[in-house]
Amino acid sequence: MNYELILNNIARHIPLDKEETDYFVSRITFREFPKKALLLKEGQVCNLLSYVHSGALRAYFIDGSGKESTIMFAVPDWWVTDMYCFLNGRPAMMYIEAIENSCIFQIRKEDLDELYIKVPKFERYFRILMQNAYTREQLRVIENLSLPAKERYNNFLDKYPHIARVVTLKQIASYLGITPEFLSAIRKSK
Amino acid sequence: MNYELILNNIARHIPLDKEETDYFVSRITFREFPKKALLLKEGQVCNLLSYVHSGALRAYFIDGSGKESTIMFAVPDWWVTDMYCFLNGRPAMMYIEAIENSCIFQIRKEDLDELYIKVPKFERYFRILMQNAYTREQLRVIENLSLPAKERYNNFLDKYPHIARVVTLKQIASYLGITPEFLSAIRKSK
DNA sequence: CGTCTATTTGAATGTACTCAAAAGCGGTGG
DNA sequence: CCACCGCTTTTGAGTACATTCAAATAGACG
Numbered sequence: 001m002n003y004e005l006i007l008n009n010i011a012r013h014i015p016l017d018k019e020e021t022d023y024f025v026s027r028i029t030f031r032e033f034p035k036k037a038l039l040l041k042e043g044q045v046c047n048l049l050s051y052v053h054s055g056a057l058r059a060y061f062i063d064g065s066g067k068e069s070t071i072m073f074a075v076p077d078w079w080v081t082d083m084y085c086f087l088n089g090r091p092a093m094m095y096i097e098a099i100e101n102s103c104i105f106q107i108r109k110e111d112l113d114e115l116y117i118k119v120p121k122f123e124r125y126f127r128i129l130m131q132n133a134y135t136r137e138q139l140r141v142i143e144n145l146s147l148p149a150k151e152r153y154n155n156f157l158d159k160y161p162h163i164a165r166v167v168t169l170k171q172i173a174s175y176l177g178i179t180p181e182f183l184s185a186i187r188k189s190k
Numbered sequence: 191m192n193y194e195l196i197l198n199n200i201a202r203h204i205p206l207d208k209e210e211t212d213y214f215v216s217r218i219t220f221r222e223f224p225k226k227a228l229l230l231k232e233g234q235v236c237n238l239l240s241y242v243h244s245g246a247l248r249a250y251f252i253d254g255s256g257k258e259s260t261i262m263f264a265v266p267d268w269w270v271t272d273m274y275c276f277l278n279g280r281p282a283m284m285y286i287e288a289i290e291n292s293c294i295f296q297i298r299k300e301d302l303d304e305l306y307i308k309v310p311k312f313e314r315y316f317r318i319l320m321q322n323a324y325t326r327e328q329l330r331v332i333e334n335l336s337l338p339a340k341e342r343y344n345n346f347l348d349k350y351p352h353i354a355r356v357v358t359l360k361q362i363a364s365y366l367g368i369t370p371e372f373l374s375a376i377r378k379s380k
Numbered sequence: 381c382g383t384c385t386a387t388t389t390g391a392a393t394g395t396a397c398t399c400a401a402a403a404g405c406g407g408t409g410g
Numbered sequence: 411c412c413a414c415c416g417c418t419t420t421t422g423a424g425t426a427c428a429t430t431c432a433a434a435t436a437g438a439c440g
Contacts, residue, residue: 178429182427
């Protein structure tokens with residue numbers, strides 16, 4: 001198994017010695033998911049935090065009326081889970097699917113909690129991750145509130161060009177909170 | 191000074207001994223802000239993280255066309271800052287104002303960074319805070335994407351009844367991402 | 381090649397905005 | 411204590427942004 005990517009990610013934030021590294025590696029498991037596979041389904045227990053080594057995932061939510069909203073795309077070197085349910089031991093509210101064949105590392109909640117105790121440095125690592133996730137979501141809220149769909153689409157293309165290449169327009173539309181038909185109209189008007 | 195509220199908040203997540211408590215207390219400063227005072231202005235350096243002991247704050251953003259979007263309201267026992275700029279040492283993108291006479295504790299970024307080193311338990315404390323902030327923002331994104339304004343307004347009233355009592359309708363509208371006129375229409379139609 | 385899904389097109393509709401103005405409300409000074 | 415000022419909230423008409431529904435077209439995959 002190739003741990004280079006994930007260990008480098010960690011090394012950018014905290015230094016780990018050999019023993020700590022080994023312990024961490026012993027707590028994560030590797031899985032491959034073919035395109036279209038579901039990693040998580042609404043209602044399931046969500047006790048896994050996933051790291052994308054390669055491929056791409058999409059987290060989405062289906063509301064009462066059946067409308068799908070994309071919460072996030074996860075590309076290589078990203079962590080993803082239904083964080084609220086993962087942290088609070090609640091049944092998942094969201095779906096997570098592979099939008100490409102994907103190689104994923106996963107850690108279980110109980111192992112993560114133990115990791116915090118055995119190697120407290122990981123508190124810092126995940127604090128930083130959570131800070132980044134928080135500020136990213138906040139920026140997205142601001143964008144959603146203050147920009148019309150067309151500019152949100154342009155921003156999306158600028159910010160995530162690699163994702164835009166991989167996903168369908170329908171999925172982008174559901175990330176932006178508009179219908180595929182309207183996104184199509186936006187694209188035509190450019 | 192009355193540190194009970196803030197120390198209790200911390201105690202709910204991590205245990206501190208006397209020495210650690212004293213050190214923390216020595217790093218925070220107390221300030222009062224009268225209603226309408228600005229704690230932070232766009233463009234200013236944002237090197238303070240604020241905790242609301244009493245009163246209420248509002249963080250907002252003004253876009254290119256002059257439109258104001260409320261990012262968050264902070265009521266007693268909440269932490270608030272322009273997190274992105276605080277963490278990255280960038281000039282502030284947002285404004286933070288007191289919407290009531292408010293008592294605030296503040297910690298400077300450098301002191302916080304030192305606190306993490308001297309009392310690593312605070313890594314855990316702020317990790318948990320950041321997790322909660324992240325999942326809250328994510329929930330808000332989902333709501334904004336999937337619900338019409340009327341339901342977002344009802345949710346807001348349910349979730350933050352105490353805030354709804356304190357702020358103007360204009361401020362609520364700007365939190366929901368709609369115009370005051372439209373919020374007024376929504377209210378009439380109830 | 382045929383089937384399934386993604387994307388586009390267009391018409392009709394609904395949701396939310398702009399602008400202008402009136403009404404309500406709170407504070408302040410005479 | 412009243413009159414006035416400034417700001418919030420409401421109202422209404424006209425408009426723009428975004429959706430729904432139905433159907434045509436284009437692409438992807440077995």
